[in-house]
Amino acid sequence: MTRFYTRTGDAGYTDLLGGRVPKYDDRPETYGTLDEATSVLGYARAIALSERTRALLIDVQRDLYLMMAELAFAKEMRQGKFHITAEHVQRIERETDRLAEELDLPPHFILPGDSAGGAILDVGRTVVRRAERLAVKLAHAGEFDNEHVLQYLNRLSSLLFALARYEDREAGVVPTKAKLD
Numbered sequence: 001m002t003r004f005y006t007r008t009g010d011a012g013y014t015d016l017l018g019g020r021v022p023k024y025d026d027r028p029e030t031y032g033t034l035d036e037a038t039s040v041l042g043y044a045r046a047i048a049l050s051e052r053t054r055a056l057l058i059d060v061q062r063d064l065y066l067m068m069a070e071l072a073f074a075k076e077m078r079q080g081k082f083h084i085t086a087e088h089v090q091r092i093e094r095e096t097d098r099l100a101e102e103l104d105l106p107p108h109f110i111l112p113g114d115s116a117g118g119a120i121l122d123v124g125r126t127v128v129r130r131a132e133r134l135a136v137k138l139a140h141a142g143e144f145d146n147e148h149v150l151q152y153l154n155r156l157s158s159l160l161f162a163l164a165r166y167e168d169r170e171a172g173v174v175p176t177k178a179k180l181d
Contacts, residue, residue, distance in 0.1 A: 019074035029116030084143035099162035109178035
């Protein structure tokens with residue numbers, strides 16, 4: 001029988017690849033937030049109207065798993081296998097630019113929630129933004145030095161915004177304006 005628990009974390013500690021830290025440590029907090037983002041994007045993929053959206057999200061989910069693996073190594077362990085690269089960042093930029101060429105966005109803030117697919121992509125965007133803030137904190141503390149991780153997360157939130165609007169369009173809805181007055 002396979003067990004889905006180990007009991008090793010019962011005292012509030014978790015293993016990194018190369019060390020043990022409290023579960024609230026910045027590193028597990030960061031890759032845990034990436035895990036949350038991956039799950040939200042999985043839900044977005046499951047309800048997406050567009051095959052294009054589903055295919056892009058599979059790539060992004062795989063990238064986030066790679067990023068989680070990279071961040072799961074303790075600072076002292078310099079591993080060479082798991083890294084987000086410039087190519088990952090460039091792919092996200094290309095996809096975002098392609099969507100931007102196709103979308104006619106209104107010149108105002110947009111309220112999330114015009115379609116189910118767009119809404120969950122907006123949730124994913126906000127989770128990615130939180131993951132980015134946590135990753136910046138780790139980077140500024142010297143816990144890792146891969147600038148591509150920060151670039152990727154920054155670009156990913158833009159891609160998710162564009163994909164949310166794309167899914168709204170696929171659902172046949174017009175973005176709802178946020179009134180700031």
